[in-house]
Amino acid sequence: MKVAGTREVLTLLAVLVTQHSLVTGNSTVVVTHENVQGLIDSNELLLLSFYTEWCRFSKILEPIFEEAAAKIHQKFPEHGRVILGKVNCDKEEVLADQFNIIKYPTIKIVRNGLISNQEYRGQRSLEAFMQFVERELSDPIKEFHSIDELKGAEVGHGIVIGYFISKDHVEYDTYRRVASLMRNDCRFLVGFGDLTKDLRPPGKNALIFRGDPSIPNPKQSYSEYQGNKTSFKDLTAWIDTKCVPVVREVTFANAEELSEEGLPFVLLFYNKQDLGPIQEFKKAIHSQLENETRVNFLTADGELFKHPLYHLGKSPGDLPIIAIDSFIHMYLFPRYEDIHVPGVLKKFIDDLFNGSLHFNFHSTEESDEKSESTIEPTQLPPVVHESKFKELMPSKHRYTLINRSRDEL
Structure with missing residues (x-):
């Protein structure tokens, strides 16, 4: 008699759990450390909702996710196509750690047996979940x-x-x-x-x-x-x-996802009527910093993100400019033209990590305070304000956040 291997047994158990869940009227599958691998191995698409009973956002999502699971099962009833599952993080702490859960609810995406780096961040509505699954199961x-x-x-x-x-x-x-x-x-x-x-x-x-x-x-x-x-x-x-491009475009739609990667932003703010600086910036990054992994290189529409520009003492008329947002402070690159000089932009990034930018920031603040009595306010140099892109990180009005503290770079 042939004895099934561990993976085959897990897959069979996952299918049986799924079938039982759907028969008893519970459209979402309860996912645990015991059945998760079987579900991953036996389905083309998994949406896993990581939640806690005490998180109010999790409680709001629960009936919507349940209804979406039922509707999606009706539309895609074939075994192995799609499963919507839920993970109680209070009971499955190890599983939550394995999926690097730092906020509730988090909806992880698993495609063809691989956990995606990207999460589901769309609207939490029946229509949005349906549209997402339909798109994911369409021919790419x-x-x-x-x-x-x-x-x-x-x-x-x-x-x-x-x-x-x-x-x-x-x-x-x-x-x-x-x-x-x-x-x-x-x-x-x-x-x-x-x-x-x-x-x-x-x-x-x-x-x-x-x-x-x-x-x-x-x-x-x-x-x-x-x-x-x-x-x-x-x-x-x-x-x-x-x-996966070395230089990406930041928008309000993807800023949360990019910020949660935890890497400081090196931003080119550009005028959308003149896209030449985008090519120059990409060329500089590819030729000088293609192997730099400590930061995210991004381009940003200066009109769309004029609020951060304002806090740098700049306006769309000053574009193009380059700045670093560390999620603590924003630092302005002195001269845009210097991106063509090998080593200058790299030094700017190095100075973020060795503390020089932070030190100079506070030195400028102290200098400004001492000179207030002798210099007119309109003549003072622009002060670097706190990060503006941290406002686009996962919001406490949408998630229960945990382990969000960061030290200044």
């Missing part, structure tokens, strides 16, 4: 049907293009699963059969990457995947290195 790959259509494809931050013999090829299944996982980081195209036969080796499939055209002469702007096309892990790693 757009098929092109002509070479002209391929040539006219918008690259964005990067695009991966697959040239396949047929749709039922095992390598295409891997490509589809990876694309589903990374749909928010990259764009994906595919062509099949005779249309692609001159674009790939005879009898083989091919995957290529086309890079962000806004970066002048980016490294590896065009490259072909040379690894195992049936390896989900290897292909995911390759696409991650290609598609």
Whole structure:
């Protein structure tokens, strides 16, 4: 008699727990350290709500999440498609730690067996959950049907293009699963059969990457995947290195997510009527600081974020400017033009971490206080105020926050 392995047993138990939960009318699945791996392994998409009984935001979410689970199960009843689960963090402290939960409720996303770095941060409504799941389960790959259509494809931050013999090829299944996982980081195209036969080796499939055209002469702007096309892990790693940009755009929609990464922001504030500085900034970062991992490099529409500019003593008319927001203070880069001088921007970042910017900040404050009696207020240099982007971090009006304290850099 064949004895099932541990993973197979967990998967079977997860399916049985799911079936029992749905039969008894409880549409959300209770997730524990005992069944979590089975659920991860046996479902294409998981939404896991980490909550506590004493968190008022968790209590508000509970009936909405429950109703969404029921509606989603009605629309996608097939086993292995999607599960909405809930984790009681008071009872499952180890599981909460494993998922790095620092606020309640947190909704984690698991796609094709991998825990996403991105959380669900949309509206907490039935309609929003339905739309999110429908989009997540839709095909992330757009098929092109002509070479002209391929040539006219918008690259964005990067695009991966697959040239396949047929749709039922095992390598295409891997490509589809990876694309589903990374749909928010990259764009994906595919062509099949005779249309692609001159674009790939005879009898083989091919995957290529086309890079962000806004970066002048980016490294590896065009490259072909040379690894195992049936390896989900290897292909995911390759696409991650290609598609996740070094410089990202910050908006009100993604600021919470970016801030929760915990890295200070190095921001280029630009005028949307002149996008040239964006290219200059990207070029400088790629050529000088591509391996810098202590900060997030971001571009910000100066009109959209004019409030932080105001607190730097600047206005949209002063753009472009560069600043660091450490989530404690904001520090202004002295001269935008110096980004072209190798080492200057790096020193600015180094000075954040060695404490020089913080020391100079307080020295300026003291100097201003001593000079108040002799200098007119209108003649004083602009004072660096507290961080403005910390106001866009996860809000106490939406979450119960824990372990949020940070020391000044």
